[in-house]
Amino acid sequence: MNDVKGAPTISRAAAMLSCIALLAGCAAAPSRDDPFEPMNRAAYAVHEVVDGNIVKPIAQAYVDYAPRLFQKGISNFFGNIDDLFSFINGVLQNKPEKAGHDLGRVITNTGFGLLGLIDIASEAGIPKGNEDFGQTFGYWGIPQGPYLFIPLLGPTTVRDGTGWVIRAYTTPIGYIPDVPTRNILWGIGYLNERAQALQAESILDQASLDRYTFLRRAYLQRRQYLVFDGAPPPPKDDDE
Amino acid sequence: MTIHAISIEAPVKRKGAMRALAGVRTAAGVLLLALAIPALAQEAPDALVKRVSQEALQIIKTDPKVQAGDQARIRDLIETKLTPHFDIDRMTALAAGRAYRSATPEQKKRLGEEFKTLLIRTYSSALNQYRDQTIDYKPLRADPNATDVIVRTEVQKAGGSPVQMDYSMQKGASGWKAYDVVVGGVSLVTNYRDEFNGTIQASGVDGLVKLLSDKNKGGAAK
Numbered sequence: 001m002n003d004v005k006g007a008p009t010i011s012r013a014a015a016m017l018s019c020i021a022l023l024a025g026c027a028a029a030p031s032r033d034d035p036f037e038p039m040n041r042a043a044y045a046v047h048e049v050v051d052g053n054i055v056k057p058i059a060q061a062y063v064d065y066a067p068r069l070f071q072k073g074i075s076n077f078f079g080n081i082d083d084l085f086s087f088i089n090g091v092l093q094n095k096p097e098k099a100g101h102d103l104g105r106v107i108t109n110t111g112f113g114l115l116g117l118i119d120i121a122s123e124a125g126i127p128k129g130n131e132d133f134g135q136t137f138g139y140w141g142i143p144q145g146p147y148l149f150i151p152l153l154g155p156t157t158v159r160d161g162t163g164w165v166i167r168a169y170t171t172p173i174g175y176i177p178d179v180p181t182r183n184i185l186w187g188i189g190y191l192n193e194r195a196q197a198l199q200a201e202s203i204l205d206q207a208s209l210d211r212y213t214f215l216r217r218a219y220l221q222r223r224q225y226l227v228f229d230g231a232p233p234p235p236k237d238d239d240e
Numbered sequence: 241m242t243i244h245a246i247s248i249e250a251p252v253k254r255k256g257a258m259r260a261l262a263g264v265r266t267a268a269g270v271l272l273l274a275l276a277i278p279a280l281a282q283e284a285p286d287a288l289v290k291r292v293s294q295e296a297l298q299i300i301k302t303d304p305k306v307q308a309g310d311q312a313r314i315r316d317l318i319e320t321k322l323t324p325h326f327d328i329d330r331m332t333a334l335a336a337g338r339a340y341r342s343a344t345p346e347q348k349k350r351l352g353e354e355f356k357t358l359l360i361r362t363y364s365s366a367l368n369q370y371r372d373q374t375i376d377y378k379p380l381r382a383d384p385n386a387t388d389v390i391v392r393t394e395v396q397k398a399g400g401s402p403v404q405m406d407y408s409m410q411k412g413a414s415g416w417k418a419y420d421v422v423v424g425g426v427s428l429v430t431n432y433r434d435e436f437n438g439t440i441q442a443s444g445v446d447g448l449v450k451l452l453s454d455k456n457k458g459g460a461a462k
Contacts, residue, residue: 207433
């Protein structure tokens with residue numbers, strides 16, 4: 001990650017991989033949602049090695065040893081950027097009330113909370129949204145497309161991954177002129193994100209028989225729930 | 241709402257018991273006992289969820305043996321405090337899908353036992369993860385006569401977005417029991433369906449039982 005296009009490079013690689021998979025994926029069709037399962041499982045195996053040996057220990061050390069206040073500030077700062085995108089996507093989904101809350105949060109926290117380091121808006125009781133581009137596409141009726149597992153980035157789908165790429169290209173972090181500052185922020189943002197997944201991950205470890213399968217179903221269920229704002233249509237059950 | 245229905249009912253019954261008390265003491269004792277049992281069984285589903293989850297949280301926070309990771313103690317608490325409130329057979333049937341119907345009673349029993357252990361351990365570890373957080377219990381929106389309801393709760397993390405934790409509950413002969421827990425939109429039972437299907441296809445119900453039992457004995461997931 002050495003310039004603004006650093007982060008998107010990963011997803012370009014992902015896009016390329018999925019093209020390859022399109023050609024190779026016809027061999028087996030194990031799951032409706034995951035036509036590229038063999039490729040995804042290979043990516044997952046790579047992820048386990050790299051994440052388990054390098055990223056996860058760093059994230060764990062960050063959680064254990066970095067000052068709480070520092071972690072809080074970092075999480076608030078990136079949360080503020082999330083709010084900005086939640087606002088944009090609230091508008092794109094024609095949800096004026098939610099979008100209004102998110103805009104209010106961004107203005108409050110950016111203006112009075114040291115560029116988002118302090119989450120004054122939550123103290124003031126303004127609810128935090130969680131809309132993103134993937135959800136907007138879902139709201140517009142675009143299907144999720146095949147499930148993808150990207151090493152170091154985790155589970156996604158063609159639809160959500162596309163949303164992720166749009167965000168990576170448009171996030172304010174990318175417009176910071178000073179390259180070292182920008183790179184440090186990419187890095188810390190990534191660490192923050194990884195650290196926040198540690199808790200859920202330990203539950204996943206306890207719960208799952210096969211982590212790949214469990215994570216896939218959990219991810220897809222979660223996204224479906226978010227697209228429908230917590231009220232997804234009941235799943236089609238063939239039997240009980 | 242269900243709570244109201246019960247709170248109106250209870251005093252009437254108690255008044256009956258009072259009259260009996262004035263008469264024959266022993267008869268009153270028996271009567272009170274008889275009244276107490278249905279009252280317990282009729283505990284409203286939301287009240288039940290609140291009581292059981294608070295009890296579990298309380299134990300996780302205060303019991304020294306649990307905090308030290310004493311597996312026998314944890315298992316014992318789970319068996320006595322949590323298991324009675326889950327409809328394990330229904331959960332197993334839902335998760336195992338079609339294969340469950342053709343399984344032998346013996347297979348069903350063993351599968352249920354192992355799945356129960358896994359579920360309850362997962363539930364406790366989730367509660368443990370969220371021990372410092374508060375749980376909000378949403379008012380139950382259901383017909384008083386409903387026999388299948390969703391009890392909604394919200395785990396409030398300090399400074400973060402709340403996580404929805406919903407319990408699907410069904411009323412049976414022995415009161416309300418949960419048959420699914422949905423965390424942040426992720427249904428536990430649905431999640432296991434994929435895992436169970438794959439294993440049953442590859443190595444049958446017995447293979448699944450063995451996999452679960454290995455997992456429960458502490459073998460790490462891969």
